Amino acid sequence: MIQVRDLVNRFGTQTVHEHLDLDVRRGEILGVVGGSGTGKSVLLRSIVGLRRPTSGQVHVFGQDLLSLSPKQRSLVERRFGVLFQNGALFSSLNIVENVAMPLIEHAHLARPDAQQLGGVKLALAGLPAGAESKYPSELSGGMVKRAALARALALDPEILFLDEPTAGLDPISAAAFDQLILTLRDALGLTVFLVTHDLDTLYTICDRVAVLSQKKVLVVGPLDEVAQCPDPWVQSYFHGPRGRAAEEAHERAPSPEVK
Numbered sequence: 001m002i003q004v005r006d007l008v009n010r011f012g013t014q015t016v017h018e019h020l021d022l023d024v025r026r027g028e029i030l031g032v033v034g035g036s037g038t039g040k041s042v043l044l045r046s047i048v049g050l051r052r053p054t055s056g057q058v059h060v061f062g063q064d065l066l067s068l069s070p071k072q073r074s075l076v077e078r079r080f081g082v083l084f085q086n087g088a089l090f091s092s093l094n095i096v097e098n099v100a101m102p103l104i105e106h107a108h109l110a111r112p113d114a115q116q117l118g119g120v121k122l123a124l125a126g127l128p129a130g131a132e133s134k135y136p137s138e139l140s141g142g143m144v145k146r147a148a149l150a151r152a153l154a155l156d157p158e159i160l161f162l163d164e165p166t167a168g169l170d171p172i173s174a175a176a177f178d179q180l181i182l183t184l185r186d187a188l189g190l191t192v193f194l195v196t197h198d199l200d201t202l203y204t205i206c207d208r209v210a211v212l213s214q215k216k217v218l219v220v221g222p223l224d225e226v227a228q229c230p231d232p233w234v235q236s237y238f239h240g241p242r243g244r245a246a247e248e249a250h251e252r253a254p255s256p257e258v259k
């Protein structure tokens with residue numbers, strides 16, 4: 001679904017990515033981790049076409065977004081949804097208007113139809129009834145994330161990009177959000193590119209994990225394989241106190257088949 005080859009990103013004299021390669025497979029939840037400033041968000045922005053890389057190739061659905069005409073690009077963009085770190089909702093629109101926006105702009109639905117469908121998407125994302133008419137400033141952090149997720153799902157995307165979706169949520173809300181992502185992936189057949197620092201999320205829902213370090217994807221694979229990488233950052237991340245706690249919690253949790 002996504003192919004990144006030999007990606008280089010520089011800001012002035014600072015090199016963030018150097019010869020970075022990454023593949024994202026259809027139907028998987030790929031967790032992207034790395035220390036602060038290793039370029040996870042810059043990678044996401046490069047893939048969704050919000051940033052022109054210094055060099056290298058990025059293909060989404062086999063297409064190089066930046067080489068497409070605006071019309072062709074808009075057709076490809078409709079096939080993915082993005083949940084940005086802070087939700088990025090329009091503060092002057094209420095929640096259902098926020099979700100209806102892409103349906104009006106990209107799917108050219110009439111406003112009443114878009115708002116009705118927006119209500120369905122909000123329910124899908126687990127927003128309680130009655131929240132539709134609230135403004136972003138009137139919602140809790142967890143509700144903002146769900147509303148932003150509903151907007152990312154508005155156009156029935158095939159790929160969902162999530163930038164730190166559980167950051168700032170309490171542990172119970174974060175676990176519920178993880179389960180929601182897993183359920184949506186299974187129900188809708190989504191491919192998920194997930195930037196996170198959250199070890200519980202990695203253990204609970206990710207099929208593969210990619211570690212950004214030393215300006216590239218240092219290692220990518222199933223979590224138990226990645227955790228064996230001798231790199232010092234990987235070792236302290238997965239085998240430090242928080243990593244051990246997440247692993248133990250995961251081992252104690254019932255497997256999905258048992259639930």
Ligand SMILES: Nc1ncnc2c1ncn2[C@@H]1O[C@H](COP(=O)(O)OP(=O)(O)OP(=O)(O)O)[C@@H](O)[C@H]1O
Pocket residue numbers: 011016034035036037038039040041042043
């Ligand atoms: N528009 C920009 N101009 C200049 N430097 C930038 C820009 N965007 C990102 N950077 C730099 O690129 C580096 C990587 O940033 P990025 O936000 O991708 O890191 P990250 O891995 O997502 O970090 P965090 O985990 O803290 O969110 C940082 O040093 C940042 O300062």
